[in-house]
Amino acid sequence: MQIYDIKDPSQIKNLSMKQLDVLAQDIRHFLIQNISKTGGHLSSNLGIVEITIAMHYVFSSPKDKMIFDVGHQSYVHKILTGRSTKFATLRKLNGLSGYQKRSESPHDCWEAGHSSTSLSAALGYAIARDVQHQNYEVIAVIGDGALAGGMSLEALNDIGAQKRKMIIIFNDNAMSISKNRGGVEKRITSIRSSHLYRSMKNDIKVTLPHNKMGDETLKVFSSIRDRIKSGLIDAPLFQEFNLDYLGPVDGHNIPALIKVFEAAKEHDGPIVVHVRTKKGKGYRYAEQDKIGQWHGVSPFNIQTGQPLMKLPINEKTWSNIISDGLIELAKKNKDVVAITPAMAQGSKLLKFAKLFPDRFFDCGIAEEHAITMAGAMSLGGLRPFVSIYSSFLQRAYDQMNHDLGRMDLPVVIGIDRAGLVGDDGETHQGVFDISFLRSIPNLILSQPKDAKEAYDLLYTAFATKHPFCIRYPRGQTAVTDKIDFHLISIGSWERFDIGSDPKAIIISYGPDVDRIIHTIHENNLSMIVVNARFFKPIDQEMCKELFNLDLPIYVYETDVKIGGLSSAVLEYQNEIENHIHILGIDDHYVQHGSIRSLRKKEHIDLESLFREIERYGQD
CATH class of the missing domain: 3.40.50.920 (Rossmann fold)
Incomplete structure (x- = not known):
């Protein structure tokens, strides 16, 4: 089957296993050829080819709901749902989105651009289906990095409690964007396969008679089966959330995937299918990537793996400029530390990590945790710098407000990718941070016009005892060889x-x-x-x-x-x-007290309103 001939996923259901394998090879070639011209998310899509083919072979989209966590790995899904002819427009104005997009196709039932939303969305669909007495499958595909996000763990807890029928495909490639870190990752790596459990389960169901004696025997054997399951797969994370588990299965073996997906489809209640894949499979440069360099790429030369666009000699990316300045400050002050929520490569902090391994902290995809942890580190005497993309900082607004602003803690926040970022669309445009941060008391918010001012603002930030944000855009600017620092008066233009x-x-x-x-x-x-x-x-x-x-x-x-x-x-x-007279709470935090006393203290009670009207009326 030719890729451009695929108009609907139902077309692949009659293909043989051999034909599906050929299709997988063709899709990989198609992805490499197209993404090398347009840029986009390469590694994640190369790693999920067979999974997506098997999903569309077993399930029936758009009736069955397929949700891809983050959505950046939905390129294969787009191909199988008839959008291959539009790939030349990928991430261009009025072209194909780099994520699932509801307005683009009825096969896209959910939209995301941030990690760890798929499980909550899947449970929402399952609840809607059951309440309305409908009949369809709900499948969520989530990677190992996203599973460590707090929102995923909240959803797993609720999914285990509600026990609604849904399938969670856990795509385990041992890497999200940067290398995975933390307790959840260690727990995941302890999961082991149990062929005995899987075969025993199937044999019991098939061979036992469907009568009272058979039902009683099934209960006994099921108890034995569960003990075997618990012992052989080390009571993994998913069992602790009261979820059934299948796997791990080879994520590049289409017949095996089809078999396990069909078994999951017959299962009552929530079940996790653990699939092991190789990120970047089929393209050696992406396969060998250990730092996330091939996660999202600009146009590149397929033969050499080199980007087609190179920076001029006298220019650096804004991320590199901030990182270089941070390194110089860290050399002079041993209390300076750097924190990133899984964006060490994107935020150009790998050099800092190499120079100061004991002062670099990658906390995984957990922006909220990163901010609060940084606040406590500052109270402990350190001087933290946290690098977070503007789009992702939205997820930590509560921590910026409640933990940093309210306690007035000296943490420096590097707001990377501020402003329009272009290709990644609505979910990634960093255009809201000024608006949502300006309302936070005690916080300082700035942006440099050039590299020199970036260094000076960074220096000023570490000399200041307040939360200090420095925003900087995607792209590059001219640099000088020498880095020197000067204080800038806070608030000066x-x-x-x-x-x-x-x-x-x-x-x-x-x-x-x-x-x-x-x-x-x-x-x-x-x-x-x-x-x-x-x-x-x-x-x-x-x-x-x-x-x-x-x-x-x-x-x-x-x-x-x-x-x-x-x-x-x-x-x-x-x-x-004074054309418009405004009564409201000024730029500070309101202490405790009765509502009546607080309104009076803040001059927002009705007496203050009419007193103000009377005063200006007399003028």
């Missing part, structure tokens, strides 16, 4: 007067500041450009100066407007001009 008679004021931040200045010079314009390198606190003195110039002000921001830099400027402008 930079002003650039271009030309003799400015006609407007542009307030912006990040790399766009220099681009704006360059464009103004290039076109012989006269303007004032402001580098608003702090979003919180803002430079109120400069704002006042700018307002007094009575020039049109343009706030140019590349993140969401609501709650962003423009909101901060408008709030302060209104504070000065």
